Amino acid sequence: MIKEFTCVVCPNGCRITAERNSENEEYKITGNACSRGLTYVRQELTGPVRTFATSVGVTGGVLPLASVRVTAPIPLSRVKEAVELIHAQTLTAPVHAGDVLLHDFMGLACDVIVTKTVEACPEEAAR
Amino acid sequence: MSEQNKNTVDVLIVGGGPAGLAAAVRLYELGIRDILVVERENEPGGILRQCIHDGFGVTRFGESLSGPEYAARFIRQVREYGIRVMTGAAVTNITPEREVTVVAREGLTVWQAKAVVLAMGCRERTRGALAIPGERPTGVFTAGVAQAYINLYNRMPAREVVILGSGDIGMIMARRLTLEGAHVKAVYEVQPYPSGLPRNIQQCLNDFDIPLYLSHTVTQIHGDRCLEGVTVSQVDERMSPIAGTEEYISCDTLILSVGLIPENELSLDAGVQLDPRTRGAYVDEHLQTSVPGIFAAGNVLRVHDLVDFVSMEAEALADAVHKYLAAGDLPEGKVKLTAGAGVHHTVPQWAEGKEPFTVSLRVVRPMDNVWVCAKQGGHIVGQKKMKKALPAEMIQLKVNPLTGTEDVEVYVQ
Numbered sequence: 228m229i230k231e232f233t234c235v236v237c238p239n240g241c242r243i244t245a246e247r248n249s250e251n252e253e254y255k256i257t258g259n260a261c262s263r264g265l266t267y268v269r270q271e272l273t274g275p276v277r278t279f280a281t282s283v284g285v286t287g288g289v290l291p292l293a294s295v296r297v298t299a300p301i302p303l304s305r306v307k308e309a310v311e312l313i314h315a316q317t318l319t320a321p322v323h324a325g326d327v328l329l330h331d332f333m334g335l336a337c338d339v340i341v342t343k344t345v346e347a348c349p350e351e352a353a354r
Numbered sequence: 355m356s357e358q359n360k361n362t363v364d365v366l367i368v369g370g371g372p373a374g375l376a377a378a379v380r381l382y383e384l385g386i387r388d389i390l391v392v393e394r395e396n397e398p399g400g401i402l403r404q405c406i407h408d409g410f411g412v413t414r415f416g417e418s419l420s421g422p423e424y425a426a427r428f429i430r431q432v433r434e435y436g437i438r439v440m441t442g443a444a445v446t447n448i449t450p451e452r453e454v455t456v457v458a459r460e461g462l463t464v465w466q467a468k469a470v471v472l473a474m475g476c477r478e479r480t481r482g483a484l485a486i487p488g489e490r491p492t493g494v495f496t497a498g499v500a501q502a503y504i505n506l507y508n509r510m511p512a513r514e515v516v517i518l519g520s521g522d523i524g525m526i527m528a529r530r531l532t533l534e535g536a537h538v539k540a541v542y543e544v545q546p547y548p549s550g551l552p553r554n555i556q557q558c559l560n561d562f563d564i565p566l567y568l569s570h571t572v573t574q575i576h577g578d579r580c581l582e583g584v585t586v587s588q589v590d591e592r593m594s595p596i597a598g599t600e601e602y603i604s605c606d607t608l609i610l611s612v613g614l615i616p617e618n619e620l621s622l623d624a625g626v627q628l629d630p631r632t633r634g635a636y637v638d639e640h641l642q643t644s645v646p647g648i649f650a651a652g653n654v655l656r657v658h659d660l661v662d663f664v665s666m667e668a669e670a671l672a673d674a675v676h677k678y679l680a681a682g683d684l685p686e687g688k689v690k691l692t693a694g695a696g697v698h699h700t701v702p703q704w705a706e707g708k709e710p711f712t713v714s715l716r717v718v719r720p721m722d723n724v725w726v727c728a729k730q731g732g733h734i735v736g737q738k739k740m741k742k743a744l745p746a747e748m749i750q751l752k753v754n755p756l757t758g759t760e761d762v763e764v765y766v767q
Contacts, residue, residue, distance in 0.1 A: 238553065
């Protein structure tokens with residue numbers, strides 16, 4: 228059985244093949260330019276994981292949104308659920324790039340961090 | 355304007371995006387202190403401000419950052435060094451003598467610069483450029499505009515989406531829209547191969563079961579006030595729609611990801627000659643344009659696929675500007691580089707060739723197991739083997755020092 232993959236780890240996007248003749252054989256993996264491709268395909272074969280980004284609403288900020296991302300890939304099958312959990316959050320300005328929004332997110336050993344600094348709106352603060 | 359009202363500056367950088375910021379930081383580190391960056395938005399960072407997905411910086415920083423984080427690294431340096439950045443300010447004219455007019459809220463100023471750096475980036479091709487027939491309803495956006503709505507302004511412009519064009523931003527928006535609750539029905543690409551990177555086809559389309567149809571295009575837009583649907587058709591090898599293949603797809607949003615155009619109106623004012631293939635300036639390996647003292651780097655020079663390369667190109671530009679300021683001029687590139695078989699364009703298009711340099715190029719179609727070569731008068735001056743060469747990926751080729759002034763042909767075989 229031959230399975231083909233496009234590695235998403237870096238912009239090279241290596242085309243990688245995993246091949247085995249029977250269920251109990253190990254996959255022979257070829258086409259990866261580096262070891263990260265090998266790790267990626269092994270993970271794809273057992274359960275794909277991905278990183279993702281979204282935004283969280285900010286009250287009292289100069290911008291209405293702060294972008295966020297996960298610090299490590301999570302199972303692809305749980306990405307949509309993860310985005311919904313993050314959307315339920317709100318932040319109050321000021322927020323800073325690097326702030327941890329959610330620690331040990333969904334018990335998946337990754338954090339959700341803010342990736343954009345949003346300063347407090349001066350008019351809002353004066354009120 | 356009288357001479358007394360003219361300000362002077364060593365280097366004026368037009369644009370505070372990734373190219374302009376990287377050039378400013380490197381120039382400062384080379385000892386140049388009199389720098390002015392002019393940015394028309396209220397914040398520096400350029401398009402990176404709205405590119406919240408990760409994947410930036412793998413080459414430049416060895417880690418995967420979001421766009422805002424990538425920009426912040428350069429902005430922090432610019433602030434630490436105290437480099438002047440004028441925001442909310444637009445350059446309205448550049449003369450061949452490097453006199454630059456800037457309009458800001460505070461009024462109009464004129465600057466005499468010793469060197470000018472063009473770092474204006476690029477803009478998106480729009481519906482007008484494609485001439486898609488049909489009505490003119492709301493709901494037709496370029497991918498970057500949809501990205502700004504969602505990522506900057508907290509506005510969700512879409513429920514049922516069709517995407518035309520398989521450019522990277524279009525595919526990234528397919529994923530963004532899906533995660534924000536929209537239904538992306540399909541991506542249609544007029545060419546027989548995708549125009550974006552393979553990894554985006556995987557992580558933005560395949561991961562979310564979004565189909566990609568090659569050799570298809572939108573041939574009609576329907577909807578009186580709001581978009582109601584589009585007609586898509588298959589196209590033949592000359593990209594003409596095939597009669598009888600029309601299909602109506604209902605949707606409230608059509609996203610266009612059909613190419614980027616370097617923004618060079620100011621360059622033309624300055625007398626800078628443009629390459630019709632890249633739509634950016636003709637430059638030599640010092641990134642100097644046809645007008646001495648005016649340099650260009652980043653997407654204004656030709657559209658890159660990775661910001662990491664934009665930053666590195668701008669840093670190379672800074673090295674050249676530094677030499678130019680020290681010497682008063684740079685030797686002119688007299689050797690012409692030509693795009694031969696299989697090559698769409700090269701940057702630079704001219705070279706002095708005293709030192710080894712790097713040529714970047716794009717191929718005209720996807721190819722497997724090829725040699726990318728540079729040849730001067732029968733001698734190979736640079737070559738590399740590639741397992742696959744895609745139009746979506748900029749290829750870099752190292753070229754040895756040149757002798758004589760014969761043309762260098764860059765080709766694929």
